[in-house]
Amino acid sequence: MDKTPRKRVERALVWFRRDLRVADHPALAAALRDAERVWCVFVLDKAILDGLPRDDRRVAFIRESLLDLDAQVASLGGQGAHLVVRHAAAADEIPRLAAELDVQAVYFHRDDDPAARARDAQVYERLRADGRAMHGFKDHVVFERKEILTGGGTPYGVFTPYKNAWLKALHAAPELLADCGSDGDGSAFARAPASPWRQGVAVPALDEFGFDEAATARLGDDPGLRAGSAGGQALLEEFLDHLDDYDARRDFPAQVGPSHLGIHLRFGTLSLRRLVALAMQRVEGGSTGAQTWLSELVWRDFYHQVLFHHPHVVGHAYRADCDAIAWERGPHADAQFAAWCAGRTGYPLVDAGMRQLNATGYMHNRLRMITASFLTKDLGVSWQRGEAYFALHLNDFELASNNGGWQWAASTGCDAQPWFRIFNPVTQSERFDPQGAFIRRWVPEVAALQGKAIHAPWRAKPAELAAAKVALEVDYPLPIVDHDVAREKTLARFGAKGSGSPVTAASDG
Secondary structure (H helix, E strand, O other): OOOOOOOOEEEEEEEEOOOOOOOOOHHHHHHHHHEEEEEEEEEEEHHHHOOOOOOOHHHHHHHHHHHHHHHHHHHHHOOOOOEEEEEEOHHHHHHHHHHHHOOOEEEEEOOOOHHHHHHHHHHHHHHHHOOOEEEEEOOOOOOOOOOOOOOOOOOOOOHHHHHHHHHHHHHHOHHHHOOOOOOOOHHHEOOOOOOOOHHHOOOOOHHHHOOOHHHHHHHHHOOOOOOHHHHHHHHHHHHHHHHHHHHHHOOOOOOOOOOOOHHHHHOOOOOHHHHHHHHHHHHHOOOHHHHHHHHHHHHHHHHHHHHHHOHHHOOOOOOHHHHHOOOOOOHHHHHHHHHHHHOOOOOHHHHHHHHHHHHHOOOOHHHHHHHHHHHHHHOOOOHHHHHHHHHHHOOOOOHHHHHHHHHHHHOOOOOOOOOOEEOOHHHHHHHHOOOOHHHHHHOHHHOOOOHHHHOOHHHOOHHHHHHHOOOEOOOEOOOOOOHHHHHHHHHHHHHHHHHOOOOOOEEOO
16 A cells, blocks of 8 residues: 655545545545545546447446445545546546645546556646646556566566566565555545536436436346446355356356456456455465466456556557568458357357357457457457457456457467467367357357257258258358368468468467
């Protein structure tokens, strides 16, 4: 927790962003210590929201989480203490509100998204011009920016050495996981200014800032979309019951394995430090499941430090030479991309994953790797197109992890999947959905197929197809690409851009 001495102030504003809770909230805790009066604000930022679909589940999740956050603020601060919610460009609204409330300082948590850093720099300059301070704190990662570097003082480009250094640093400073609480005087919460929303409520209805109220009903599509700290806590408790089996079950989409906490980490309804502390406790008790889950949490920090040190990854390959890769373009590539998006590739597990994403906003992590590999290595379509599609549809979309994951799959990023190792979508299906249970749920057209036929319907005998009442090209498409042919094209594509002479492809069977 940040203990940097700051000048005592009379009035402070806490700017909530991706940290929708009051528990273990460094910026709030610091403001309550430093100031006599504290206000809390969340800006429904037009710069972000204006580009989203009107029925976006994530916006509904944020809105429901703001209701929960407002109740938490009121509980701490008593009568008149409410969350201030405004719909505006945050770069304009924060300085304006700071002036209206005449605060001496704005408290917030840092964000490594290049757009967020640019916005925060604008706010800082405008506050400074008005004679106001801006205090930033670390929250959405355990180690940020330049805190974990190599012995030579450079950022890590390979995960395992980074993880080892990360664990060593945490063992040396376990106090980093201490709960900072909201350890100020609750009476410091000030009465919120008048609300502009209907009936003077603190949190507006979706239609008041341009979104479809029906989006709230869509929250039930993804089991992770139980909003607010209360929803996150309920999911966490369910996950802890099977955390010890996480390593054995996490790769099988038909099984209960993942935590579904991604969106809660994204919007900070739960404290990352608390999750890491829980994982560390289980690891010390010998839990291999917790050890694997902890590694996933470290991957988040890794990708955030990559984004901070190499912001060019937004739109470009981490490795400069990979920008020269000749990805497929034109009408045929566009048609294949559309089939991938719709879950109509002819490869059942790929299609099941894409249909799950389209219907719920969630996709199992193993399927994220399989579908990304298929787009880039089988269809030869640029990872940027897949990254953008996931960014629009994933409930737990987070720039650093989404970009890192796509560049890993496309073999263009740091510590990426080797370019000559190519996922075989059929082998992956047989391994990770062996009974076809997940396929049957999301691709009902082939649900009656038995055995290996459900993983590769085009290989089924005519009698098998007839018994299952599956007419290929009528009920379900034939494969839009031959994997063996696509593999050779991928080897040539990467070999041509200078990765070395083409070698025999390794298949991650």
